[in-house]
Each structure stands twice: as structure tokens, then as C-alpha cells.
Amino acid sequence: MSKLPLICMILFILIAFFLHILALMKIFPLLLSTPILFISLLIFIFYLNNRKRFKGF
Template sequence: MKKLYMLFLVLFIVFSFCLQVLGLMELLPIYLTAPLLFFSLFLLLNYLNNRKRFKGF
């Protein structure tokens, strides 16, 4: 399940990056694509940071 979640996060980043490129070409509004890319990177970094955290006894 964890590998599937990681795959979805990577696919979400690739999709967000493609939308960002369309935003830079002024085909989509950049104020919609930039937060989407930021949010996808935030989710990935948050997932990678919390994987092996010691939760206590």
C-alpha cells in the first residue's frame, strides 16, 4: 500500500508539472497551476518525512 501511495504522489507531481508548463505558456492561469505544484511537492515531502518516525512506547 505504501508503494502505491508513493506512485500516486509521483504521478500527481508529474501531472502538476505538466500543468505548470501549460501555465508558463499562458494556456492556463498560473495562479491555479503554481499552488497545485506546490501542494503536490508538499505532500511528497510530508510523506517522506513521516515514514520512519518514532511514535513512542
């Protein structure tokens, strides 16, 4: 069950990347796709960073 958030985040990054590719082809607004891609990458890196942190005794 612990793999589910990781799979969801990777799927969210792929969708955001696809939207950004569409924005570069001027099919989707670039002002919407860029923050979505940035936020998805930021959440993914934040999740990977906090996963194995020592929380005390």
C-alpha cells in the first residue's frame, strides 16, 4: 500500500508533462501548464525527501 502515493505522483508528473508538451505546441495555455508541472515536481521531490526522515524516539 505504500507504493500507491508514489505511483500517483509519477502519474501526475506524466500528465503535467504531457500538458506542457501540448502547451509548447500552442494547444493548451502555457501559463497553466508551467505551474502545474512545477507543483507536481515540487510535491514529488518533497515526498521523496520526507519519506525516510528520522522522527525521534
